[in-house]
Amino acid sequence: MRHAYTVEQVRSAESELMAKLPDGTLMQRAATGLAVAIGNFLGGTYGARVVLLIGSGDNGGDALYAGARLARRGAHVTAILLSPKAHEPGIAALRSAGGRSVTSAGDISGEIYDDIVSELAGADVVVDGIVGIGGRPGLRPDALAAVRVAEQYGVPIVAVDTPSGVDVDSGETPEPHVNAALTVTFGTHKICHLVDPAASACGPVHLVDIGLDLPPALVQSLQAADVRALYPVPHGESDKYSRGVVGLMVGSTEYPGAAVIATAGALGGPVGMVRYVGPDAVAAAVREAHPEVVGAGRVQAWTIGSGLGEELDVPRIRELLDADEPVVLDADGLKALDDSGDHVDVLATPHAGELARLLGVDRSTVEAERLKHARMAAERYDVTVLLKGATTVIASPDGEVRVNTNATPWLATAGAGDVLAGLCGSLLAAGLTPLDAAALGAYLHASAATLASANGPITATTVAQSLPEATRRLIT
Numbered sequence: 001m002r003h004a005y006t007v008e009q010v011r012s013a014e015s016e017l018m019a020k021l022p023d024g025t026l027m028q029r030a031a032t033g034l035a036v037a038i039g040n041f042l043g044g045t046y047g048a049r050v051v052l053l054i055g056s057g058d059n060g061g062d063a064l065y066a067g068a069r070l071a072r073r074g075a076h077v078t079a080i081l082l083s084p085k086a087h088e089p090g091i092a093a094l095r096s097a098g099g100r101s102v103t104s105a106g107d108i109s110g111e112i113y114d115d116i117v118s119e120l121a122g123a124d125v126v127v128d129g130i131v132g133i134g135g136r137p138g139l140r141p142d143a144l145a146a147v148r149v150a151e152q153y154g155v156p157i158v159a160v161d162t163p164s165g166v167d168v169d170s171g172e173t174p175e176p177h178v179n180a181a182l183t184v185t186f187g188t189h190k191i192c193h194l195v196d197p198a199a200s201a202c203g204p205v206h207l208v209d210i211g212l213d214l215p216p217a218l219v220q221s222l223q224a225a226d227v228r229a230l231y232p233v234p235h236g237e238s239d240k241y242s243r244g245v246v247g248l249m250v251g252s253t254e255y256p257g258a259a260v261i262a263t264a265g266a267l268g269g270p271v272g273m274v275r276y277v278g279p280d281a282v283a284a285a286v287r288e289a290h291p292e293v294v295g296a297g298r299v300q301a302w303t304i305g306s307g308l309g310e311e312l313d314v315p316r317i318r319e320l321l322d323a324d325e326p327v328v329l330d331a332d333g334l335k336a337l338d339d340s341g342d343h344v345d346v347l348a349t350p351h352a353g354e355l356a357r358l359l360g361v362d363r364s365t366v367e368a369e370r371l372k373h374a375r376m377a378a379e380r381y382d383v384t385v386l387l388k389g390a391t392t393v394i395a396s397p398d399g400e401v402r403v404n405t406n407a408t409p410w411l412a413t414a415g416a417g418d419v420l421a422g423l424c425g426s427l428l429a430a431g432l433t434p435l436d437a438a439a440l441g442a443y444l445h446a447s448a449a450t451l452a453s454a455n456g457p458i459t460a461t462t463v464a465q466s467l468p469e470a471t472r473r474l475i476t
C-alpha cells in the first residue's frame with residue numbers, strides 16, 4: 001500500500017525523528033537520495049549541466065547539498081538564488097564543491113536576465129528547490145519566469161519533494177506551478193503525489209527513505225501486492241453461490257450496449273454467477289453475447305444504473321438501496337440517490353459531471369478539487385464515492401480515501417465506465433467492502449486497459465476481455 005500524508009503529519013514525524021539524530025542528518029539523507037536520483041535521471045553526472053532553482057527554505061537546502069554532491073562527481077552546477085534567505089550552509093557546501101551561485105533570476109518586476117536565460121536554456125536538468133512542504137500554492141514572478149524558460153527550451157525539471165506551486169495537502173493547482181519530469185520525495189508520499197491535478201504535475205515519483213515512522217494514512221493507493229492480498233480467489237470448497245452472485249439492473253432499449261458491456265465487466269470479476277434484470281429485448285442481447293448469464297433471483301450485490309435511460313425506476317432503485325444487499329450505483333442510477341438514508345453499503349461511481357450534479361456545483365470545480373468533492377459527497381450521501389477520471393479518487397463515509405493512479409488515457413472510451421460498474425458489483429458480491437471493491441475494481445480495470453492497449457486503441461469490450469489475463473498476471 002502506498003500511504004500519503006498531510007504536511008502536518010509529515011512535520012510531526014520529522015520532528016520526532018530529528019530529536020533523536022544529530023542536526024542536519026535528515027537533510028543529508030534527503031540530499032544524498034536526491035543526488036543519486038538526479039544522476040540516474042541524467043544517465044551520468046560527469047560534464048552534465050545542472051541548474052538549481054533555490055527558494056528560501058529547507059527545500060532549497062536539499063537541492064544545494066545534492067548540487068554539491070553532483071559537482072563533486074563532475075557536473076557543472078549553478079544555483080540561482082531566488083531569495084536573499086537561501087540556505088547559507090548549503091550555498092557554502094556547493095561553492096566548496098566547485099559549484100557556483102548567482103543571486104536572483106531577474107529584476108524586481110520578474111523580467112529575467114539574459115545570462116540566466118542562457119544558463120537555463122543550456123541545462124541538461126533544472127532542479128526545483130523553490131519550495132517543498134512549506135510552500136503556498138503559486139510561484140513568485142522570478143521563479144515563474146525561470147520555470148517558463150526551462151519549459152520553453154524543453155529542459156526537464158526534477159522537483160525536490162513536491163513540484164513547487166501545487167497545494168500539497170489537497171492536490172489542487174489553483175496557481176501556476178512546476179510540471180516535473182520526476183519528483184524525488186523524502187520519507188513518505190504526500191497527498192499531492194497521488195491526487196490530481198497535482199499528481200500529474202509530479203511525473204513519476206521517487207521515494208527516498210529517510211527513516212520516518214508514520215501510522216497508517218487516511219489516503220492510500222493500492223499496489224500490486226495489495227491486489228494479490230485482496231482478490232477473492234476461489235478454493236476447493238467454493239461453489240457458484242458461495243463465490244457470489246451479482247445482479248445487474250443496467251441498459252435499456254435505448255442503450256442495450258451498456259447492459260452487454262457491464263455484464264462483460266461483471267463476468268470478468270470473481271463472482272460465480274451473473275443475473276440480468278431488464279427489458280426482454282435487452283436481456284436477449286445480453287444472453288446472446290454472454291450465454292452464461294441467468295435471469296432474476298437471489299443476489300449478494302447489485303450493479304444499477306449504467307445506460308438505464310428511460311428505464312430509470314427511482315422507487316424500485318430506492319427499495320434496493322434500502323435492502324440488505326450492497327449496491328454499485330452508476331450513471332443514471334445516481335439520480336435515485338438521496339441524502340436521507342443509511343447507505344454505507346452503497347458504492348456510487350460518478351464521473352466529474354455526475355458528481356457535480358449531485359453536489360450542485362460546476363464540473364470544473366469538481367475537476368479542480370477532486371479529493372474535496374469526493375469526500376463531500378461521501379459524507380453528504382453516506383456512500384462510498386468512486387470519482388472517475390485520469391486518476392480515480394475513492395472516498396468512504398468514514399474518511400478513508402483510496403487513489404488509483406495506474407490508468408492509461410486510452411481508457412477514456414465510451415462504455416469503459418460500464419465495465420467498471422459491472423466489475424465493482426462483482427467484487428461487492430464476492431464479499432469485499434465498498435472501499436476495497438472500489439479500489440480493487442479501479443486497479444484491475446486500469447490494468448486490463450493497459451494490457452489491452454498493447455495491441456493498439458482499446459474499446460470497452462476489449463478492456464473487459466482483458467480482465468481475466470490482467471487479473472491472472474496480478475494474482476499469480
Ligand SMILES: NC(=O)C1=CN([C@@H]2O[C@H](COP(=O)(O)OP(=O)(O)OC[C@H]3O[C@@H](n4cnc5c(N)ncnc54)[C@H](OP(=O)(O)O)[C@@H]3O)[C@@H](O)[C@H]2O)[C@@H](O)CC1
Nearest residue numbers: 014026027030056057058059131132133134135136138161
Ligand atoms: N523537516 C525535515 O526534517 C526535512 C525537510 N526536508 C525538506 O525541507 C522542506 C521543507 O522546508 P521548509 O519547511 O523550510 O519549507 P520550504 O518548502 O522549503 O519553503 C517554505 C518557505 O518558502 C517561502 N514560500 C512559501 N510559499 C512560496 C511560494 N509560493 N513561492 C516562493 N516562496 C514561497 C516561505 O518563506 P518566505 O519567502 O515567504 O519568507 C516559506 O517559509 C521539505 O519539503 C523537504 O524538501 C528534507 O530536508 C528532509 C528533512
Ligand SMILES: Nc1ncnc2c1ncn2[C@@H]1O[C@H](COP(=O)(O)OP(=O)(O)O)[C@@H](O)[C@H]1O
Nearest residue numbers: 388389390407408409411412414415416417418
Ligand atoms: N484521461 C484518462 N486517463 C485514464 N483513465 C481515464 C481517463 N478518462 C477517463 N478514464 C477512465 O475511463 C472510464 C470512463 O468512464 P465513464 O466516464 O463513466 O465513461 P462511460 O460513461 O462512457 O462508460 C473511467 O473508469 C475513468 O476513470
Ligand SMILES: [K+]
Nearest residue numbers: 128131160162
Ligand atoms: K520543490
